[in-house]
Structure formats: C-alpha cells, structure tokens
Amino acid sequence: MQQSFFGELFGVKIHLPVSRNEVKQLIYAKSDFAGYLVQEKSIPLHRAQTELDQDIHKFVRNMEKSQANRFYEYLIEESAVSAEEFRNQIHNPMTLNYPKLRISGDNTVRRKHSVWSYMSWFLLIGCVFLGTYWFDL
Incomplete structure (x- = not known):
C-alpha cells in the first residue's frame, strides 16, 4: 500500500495509512519536547503534557475516521509500552545512582x-x- 504524507508533528513526519513506528516516534518526540518546554520555558510538566496532547488531538482531527481510530489505537498501545519501559528502567538498580x-x-x-x-x-x-x-x- 502506498503511503501519502499527511503532516509533521514534533518533528515526526506522519504518513497515511498510519504506522505504529511513526506513532512510537511521535510519543518519544512529544516527551522530548515536553522536557524542552519545562526547562526552557519554565512551564510545569503537567501543563506542557496537556498542551502537547491538545496539539496531537488537533492534528488527528484532520484525519479520516478510520485512520484516526488506528492512530489512537497505536497511541494507546505504544504509550502503555513506553510507560512499562520507563517503570522497568526505574526499578532496574543498574540505572539508578545511589550514594556509595x-x-x-x-x-x-x-x-x-x-x-x-x-x-x-x-x-x-x-x-x-x-x-x-x-x-x-
């Protein structure tokens, strides 16, 4: 199936039909951009995340319903995976810096x-x- 360019969000190019890999890249780019907003613009993290979520929803509104459903399905699944990876990283003692x-x-x-x-x-x-x-x- 041929992919057509739909748009760019947080530096990630999104093509239709939506691919899981692009949504995963979007999640990581959103996280990086939220960190940038917190550090450079002195915005609280929850507010930065909320604003970026609104940007994602505005972006997806322009998609066809079937593509938007697929996008949200991938977004939910990949967000759960990235949250699990984050939890595993926190609980891994090799990644934490304990005092000697x-x-x-x-x-x-x-x-x-x-x-x-x-x-x-x-x-x-x-x-x-x-x-x-x-x-x-």
Whole structure:
C-alpha cells in the first residue's frame, strides 16, 4: 500500500495509512519536547503534557475516521509500552545512582559519610553559640 504524507508533528513526519513506528516516534518526540518546554520555558510538566496532547488531538482531527481510530489505537498501545519501559528502567538498580555504600564488619550496609553531610548540624550549633554570645544568654 502506498503511503501519502499527511503532516509533521514534533518533528515526526506522519504518513497515511498510519504506522505504529511513526506513532512510537511521535510519543518519544512529544516527551522530548515536553522536557524542552519545562526547562526552557519554565512551564510545569503537567501543563506542557496537556498542551502537547491538545496539539496531537488537533492534528488527528484532520484525519479520516478510520485512520484516526488506528492512530489512537497505536497511541494507546505504544504509550502503555513506553510507560512499562520507563517503570522497568526505574526499578532496574543498574540505572539508578545511589550514594556509595560500604559494608561494615557486621555485614550491615551503611552510607559513606562526609563532612558535608554534617554541615546542617555545624550551622545549627554555630547559630546557637553566636546567639548566646550576641545576646549574652
């Protein structure tokens, strides 16, 4: 079946009949563009996602009903797949950056401490001493 160019959204060219691969690319491009809006335009993420979803719906309104149904079917399926990939990435300990841990003699895991982890205590004690000195308490 010959594909005809329908339009471009978030830098992804969409052809008719709609293909699953193009919808998947659109989902990733939407996510990247939402990140751009959050960082560069200081828009909250939920608002950026909502605006981009509205852009997608405006884009799909111009399609024939059968193509729009197929587009939304692919969009729902691929969104679920990308959400599952994201959850798997979060739960994979190799992708997360944990603070360095050391194992003590009794095999318990303890965090490696530094002077900076105690900085708030130093500041609190310093404020107490300065307050007593300043107000002669």
